Amino acid sequence: MNTMHEWAIAEAIAEAVSKYSESRGSRSVKRLIIGLGELQAIDREIFEFALSEIFKLYRLEVLEYVLQSEEAEFKCRSCGFSWRLRDLELSDEDREAIHFLPEAVYAYVKCPKCGSLDYYITKGRGLSILGVEY
């Protein structure tokens, strides 16, 4: 898997945290909490390494990273039904495929209530900064 992805995300996070810290006049973060979407294909080890390297470049000290998984949620546009991946009976291979290529979710998952493919991902896609503690 291409590791540029992890570095690009780490850099975006470092930039946001750096700006926020500057506005508070601090260069030291006690705890940084990051939400990792279930549908975000990311290598945690590479990502954590990228974060620590990039924060050094930004001259920002982060004492602790907390990576929290965020479960994916879907909502059907046709019938309004909401569901999560674990509500579905997916084979392990299908689950794996979705984790490696989240865009493929539409090939494996349809609305469990009405069978529509016209649904959207309400949670668990991408990454978010959940908290910065000083």
Ligand SMILES: [Zn+2]
């Ligand atoms: Zn539906």
